[in-house]
Amino acid sequence: MISFSLEKTLKSGPRPFSLQVEYTLSRGTYLGISGRSGAGKSTLLRLLAGLSKPDSGFLKHGGAAWYDSTRRIFSPPRRRAVGLVFQEPSLFPHWTVRQNLLYAHRDEARAAELLELTRMLPWADHFPHELSGGQSQRAALARALMRSPQLLLLDEPFSALDEDLRKDLGADLARIQKETGVTAVLVTHSRWEIERYCTEVLTLDDGKIVPTMLGVN
Amino acid sequence: MNFVPFGVSLNLGLWTTLILLIVSLPLIWTLTTSQGRWVPWVESLVSLPLVVSPTVLGFYLLIFLSPQGPVGQFFQNTMGWRLVFSFPGMVLASCVAGIPFMYTSLRSGLAQLSPRLWEASYTLGKGRWETFFRVVLPNLRVALISGIVNTFAHTLGEFGVVLMVGGSIPGVTKVVSIEIYERVEALDFGHAHLYAAVLVVAGYAGVFLMNGLQRRSDRRLRRAEAGL
Numbered sequence: 130m131i132s133f134s135l136e137k138t139l140k141s142g143p144r145p146f147s148l149q150v151e152y153t154l155s156r157g158t159y160l161g162i163s164g165r166s167g168a169g170k171s172t173l174l175r176l177l178a179g180l181s182k183p184d185s186g187f188l189k190h191g192g193a194a195w196y197d198s199t200r201r202i203f204s205p206p207r208r209r210a211v212g213l214v215f216q217e218p219s220l221f222p223h224w225t226v227r228q229n230l231l232y233a234h235r236d237e238a239r240a241a242e243l244l245e246l247t248r249m250l251p252w253a254d255h256f257p258h259e260l261s262g263g264q265s266q267r268a269a270l271a272r273a274l275m276r277s278p279q280l281l282l283l284d285e286p287f288s289a290l291d292e293d294l295r296k297d298l299g300a301d302l303a304r305i306q307k308e309t310g311v312t313a314v315l316v317t318h319s320r321w322e323i324e325r326y327c328t329e330v331l332t333l334d335d336g337k338i339v340p341t342m343l344g345v346n
Numbered sequence: 347m348n349f350v351p352f353g354v355s356l357n358l359g360l361w362t363t364l365i366l367l368i369v370s371l372p373l374i375w376t377l378t379t380s381q382g383r384w385v386p387w388v389e390s391l392v393s394l395p396l397v398v399s400p401t402v403l404g405f406y407l408l409i410f411l412s413p414q415g416p417v418g419q420f421f422q423n424t425m426g427w428r429l430v431f432s433f434p435g436m437v438l439a440s441c442v443a444g445i446p447f448m449y450t451s452l453r454s455g456l457a458q459l460s461p462r463l464w465e466a467s468y469t470l471g472k473g474r475w476e477t478f479f480r481v482v483l484p485n486l487r488v489a490l491i492s493g494i495v496n497t498f499a500h501t502l503g504e505f506g507v508v509l510m511v512g513g514s515i516p517g518v519t520k521v522v523s524i525e526i527y528e529r530v531e532a533l534d535f536g537h538a539h540l541y542a543a544v545l546v547v548a549g550y551a552g553v554f555l556m557n558g559l560q561r562r563s564d565r566r567l568r569r570a571e572a573g574l
Binding site for chain 2: 178179205206207209211212213215217219221222223232233258269272273275276
């Protein structure tokens with residue numbers, strides 16, 4: 130179980146506002162986060178990953194605190210069992226897909242298994258510049274799963290892809306999430322994606338959770 | 347034609363480039379990934395030699411490196427080195443004058459990389475320095491070569507700072523640019539032309555190499571973007 134109550138003042142937008150989110154994720158949950166641009170969705174993922182530091186609050190995974198402002202605990206990303214797939218391709222350009230995976234964790238068998246799962250085995254020895262956008266995101270997903278994360282964070286991973294590819298990858302992602310049983314958080318603008326694939330939904334507006342008008346399966 | 351000044355210049359260029367490479371790599375990574383208020387201050391200090399006259403820079407370096415100055419006194423007491431009018435002192439001064447050339451090349455290279463690269467590496471369980479050496483540095487190849495060529499070429503042509511700190515001791519601190527200056531003063535334009543032409547050709551070769559690498563890097567970037 131992952132529970133958090135996080136607060137951070139965001140000053141980079143046109144007007145500063147405070148992100149205040151409290152939520153508990155049961156194991157295996159697939160949470161979809163929707164909201165307008167600038168509502169704090171991606172910032173929330175960065176706080177969960179440890180790439181940004183909250184102003185206050187806590188983030189617990191089971192009994193372990195990844196962040197606790199009162200006890201001054203802040204685990205950097207490398208000490209958190211999280212996987213993150215960004216909106217833009219983030220494969221390391223100087224390595225092949227397989228090498229990208231092995232950088233995360235030196236386990237050839239696991240890499241082969243994940244390449245199979247993400248249907249990337251035929252492109253395992255290709256470099257990122259030889260891949261299409263969809264293939265790059267599949268490879269990034271496989272890489273994010275290499276360390277068997279407890280929390281998989283997906284920051285609009287399909288936004289740069291065309292409609293058909295989005296649906297294709299969205300379905301693949303939902304299948305992989307179900308097969309691996311990993312707790313996942315998907316940030317997306319697509320209501321359709323959330324309604325189709327996610328088991329829970331959270332809507333943010335100006336950094337606060339607002340009642341959700343979406344139905345989820 | 348006396349080739350000794352070329353030897354001194356090459357030696358100075360190699361030492362300066364090597365030292366600046368070793369110093370600038372951790373410096374650029376620390377400044378890029380730190381969010382402290384001190385960062386702009388240090389960045390401005392590193393770029394200062396670009397806007398300050400070499401004579402002014404040389405004057406202050408002479409004060410600092412002289413046996414009465416804080417740095418000169420330290421080297422004299424700990425290593426027994428007299429920095430002013432010596433090759434090590436000239437290398438030190440040349441490093442101060444040349445650091446913006448290495449730094450700006452590396453900085454522009456780093457600015458072309460997406461921070462997602464190193465953020466992805468952090469979430470894959472890697473620390474700051476492992477990320478730098480295994481993920482960032484291999485993707486800075488063009489910037490590295492550009493920094494090396496820029497710094498080396500600038501050092502070969504350096505005049506004001508090396509003259510102020512190193513003087514003009516034949517075989518020790520007399521570099522090509524000082525030799526040209528002295529030839530011109532002696533109205534020996536023929537030899538001045540020869541020395542100057544070698545520097546121009548070396549500079550042109552450096553710029554040609556850098557532009558070629560930049561074109562190759564741009565082509566790769568366009569290919570990568572087309573793959574999206």
